[in-house]
Amino acid sequence: MRPEILLGGAAAFVLAIVPALVPWTAVMLTIALAIGLSVLGIVVLLRAGQVSFGHGLYYATGAYTVAFLVSARLSLDALILIPLGGLVATLIALAFGVFAVRYRDIFFAMINLAISMVAFALLEKLYHITGGGDGMNVARPTLGGVRLGRAAFEGWMFYTTLATVAIASFLVGRYLDSPLGRALEAVKSNETRLEYLGVSGNRVLHVGYAISAALAGISGAIIAIVNGHVAPEFAYWVRSGEFVFIAILGGAGNVVGAFAGSIVFEVIRNHAAAFAADYWQTILGLSLIVIIMFAPDGLTQLRFIRRKAQS
Amino acid sequence: MISIQTVLLAALDGLSYGAQVFMVAVGLSLIFGVLRIVNVAHGSFYAIGAYVAASFGLFIAAAGWSPWLTYPAMALSACLVGIVVGGTLEVALLRRIYGKEQVLQLLVTFAVFMILEDMQKAVWGVRPYFIDAPLGLLGTVNILGINYSIYQLVVVPLFAVVMLVSLRYVLRHTRLGRIVTAVTDDREAAAAMGVDATRVYLLTFMIGASIAAFGGALASGATSLVPGMGAGMTILSFAVAATAGLGRIEGAAVAALMIGLGRSLAVYMAPEFDVLVPYLIMFLVLLFKPQGLFSVQQTRKV
Amino acid sequence: MFKRPFDALCALMLLMSSALAADKPKELVVGITTFLSGPASVFGVPGKNAADLLIADLNAKGGILGVPLRPIFIDEGAGINQLMSEYRRVVLNEKADVMLASISSASCLALTPIAEDLKVPNILWDCSTPRIFEDNDYKYSVRTQAHSGAEMLAAALYLIRNKPHFKTIAGVNQDYAAGRDQWGLFLVALKALKPDVEVVAELFPKFGAPDYSTEITRLQALRPDVIVNTSWGGDLDTFVQQAAARGVMTQSTFVFPLGESSLERLGNAMPPGVIIGGRGDHYFLHPKYAQQPAFRAFVTRYREKTNAYPIYPVLHMAQAFAALEDAYEKAAQTNNVPWPSSEQLMAAFRGLKFRGLTSEVTIREDNQGLEDQLIGTTIRVPEYDFAILDRISIYPAKLVTTPVGERSADWLSKIKPEIASDPSIETFTAGK
Structure with a gap:
């Protein structure tokens, strides 16, 4: 883990300077880093060999939590709203996890997909509560007790997000190194053996599931605050698919990779949209295929885990 | 209140919808059974099949030929899409990723889905297409004072039933079918028996794609074709296949009917929640039968 | 002793006057959000085609106040989040002078506060929700058409x-x-x-x-x-x-x-x-204008280009560009500057009367168009x-x-x- 911490520290330092030099990148990088938190959640599950095609649910939970709290005029600070988004997502994941962690592989992916699509349909349908397809605007909250103008707010939100990412990465790294985190790998490689040791695979996965949901919730909360708007499409399956997409792009199973992948994704997407508005989906799709087929180096971690599993 | 009449009407309404969803879901299920790939691009076959059939239909109308030709044109476009688009995809891409992680396979088809979405726009544009010949030719039938179009009430479900019966026949009584069934139930054993997996995979994929495309071609007779129609169908057929148990053909028919019926009952009783129905059914089924309604028990490998 | 303050004063005056009457830019960058993917592209693509045609026409006569226009299109179909990021990027990075947003009411509700934040003139060219100006007071957004x-x-x-x-x-x-x-x-x-x-x-x-x-x-x-x-x-x-x-x-x-x-x-x-x-008085056989040469010429040219008759988003786009042109000219005239600032432009929209291809539209004091x-x-x-x-x-x-x-x-x-x-x-x- 040590080289990863060094690498992460260096990357964080470089990132911290960029918005000071090129101000318009602040929001883009904030969004990329925030999405990276959701991707990190996927990475945690990938350790157990599981993929959720419904993490948009927890992302949307974090975002709508913020939206409801702000429109309730409680005048909560951004620094309180962000963890609250994560907390609500965790609670839902703990409850829903009771069922979800009984499933593996494609069925795990699907039960998550089902529940997130129910959430998506409800967010669209409950028009009088959620604003339906229009979504809800989120007025700019105070940050650290200060009411800031646009430029200052964007700048400070970037550093807040960077700090959140640093703390989350560190904690997730510690978790993955702990016995509980290592047990995730056993869920992937051979769960029956794990259970012979007296460890419940379901319980191991439940903890991982709650942590990954917390990350997605925080990620959604930050996006809601930075973008100032939430919409049902946060819970749509294509959104969830993108998280998995980015996790693979960055090299699955890798904490730094989650954020690197997320930044690369945001840049590709922005440029694709700018230079080929009609064909941005093709460009993204092709780059994903190229990475999976021809650049397995981005996926070292994944191959490594599999080889270990086979031995 | 639920009266017998309501249930009957709702069943008739749900029939055509269920039949269309079945066509797409059964192909998805078949492909998963053999290739063990969840094909996210499956809805694109549905959409492309619909667009190709509509193009043929417009051509037939423009050339002044008999509008009855639109029916064979539908079957033709389904085969064309299955062989050309499905075949190319399997040979050029999927064949190279069978050894990879399930997640990666799924993501490759996700990427293909995104590319095919753009391709449809490039070829057919964004203007909604429709052909009115199939719906108009057959007229209506009156049941309980309600006019039903014969195309939607009889033709589309009939084709679905024919599809189901022939699939069953092929799977049970032909050599190819037995190989496919063997691979679906236990692929290691099948491979050990000397099954030529490459050919079976290609054939299955093309057949699955053709059925979805046929579903699309049938839909083109009653629905306007718009960009993005494939995405909704992908997710819906996914729900049907999962409810039934992936790889289960007859199960897909039952699940598609359940979803069709559930949806139209919802329009009568709780119109607020008709979109929720497929996912709620899927969720409830998976809760109690994790492998789907019609799954076979899998042995746990140590 | 006197020289230095005098120099400073001169420099200050020079600075102020140049700030007031900004030089004309090389080009007028117009960001346009429209649906290029998804079901609503049945409106978005005709809207884009219309914009291409109208911009070519404007540039053929030298642009607005002699400044040629350059459009940047943003896809509304990519999702609200992506749309908001792109919108910001086009304003901040591509230095768009004016934004035309959007078709969907959801997009408009999300983008108007951003426009306010970025202080960029924002023309709501096609969306219909009445909530925009009834729930809020926006300085930098204006709607060149009616609401639902x-x-x-x-x-x-x-x-x-x-x-x-x-x-x-x-x-x-x-x-x-x-x-x-x-x-x-x-x-x-x-x-x-x-x-x-x-x-x-x-x-x-x-x-x-x-x-x-x-x-x-x-x-x-x-x-x-x-x-x-x-x-x-x-x-x-x-x-x-x-x-x-x-x-x-x-x-x-x-x-x-x-x-x-x-x-x-x-x-x-x-x-x-x-x-x-x-959605407005938009119809290619408009009883008052169908026989007018300008209207007929546009319908013919649009048909030649797209093989379809113009529909209402096409005519809404024409209204947005007509309003933009007239507002720039009005702002330059009333403030007597070669090129108006964003604030002068927004002030010019209020009370503006302009005509796209169909009847005249008036912008009310709350920035809502009367169509x-x-x-x-x-x-x-x-x-x-x-x-x-x-x-x-x-x-x-x-x-x-x-x-x-x-x-x-x-x-x-x-x-x-x-x-x-x-x-x-x-x-x-x-x-x-």
């Missing part, structure tokens, strides 16, 4: 006038915010105009639904006198096609307030006798292989638009039935 309040009231007035004896009504509307808003406003207006009307069904099929069997069965069983459907694009086409095949189109009077955009595509499937609205509404009834003629409009009524904007400071839902509930026969409504019957 006016559109729905005009449709209700037309219905009352032309089919006065109906008793029951049903609504079939797409299940998303705009579909629900529009139906809600229509109903409020109708109840004020005709309190005894009975609503027998309110159906909200899923957005993009491929099958309306159940809805059509219910409509057949209920047999309402009038059926209102605010759908558009593929959804409306599918509904009409399936309803027509089952004989429902002849059983009730249908009202499609956004139907103008589907007429050409639907061809034979659209029967005569259906009430159709044009006339055109409604007609379909008829079949041999000259066209699709239905065209007859018995067209044009409702003046002043009559049907919610006054400043009032909310549409409240105001519509108080309107009086007499305005259905207000003398300011112009009516045109076939025979051209």
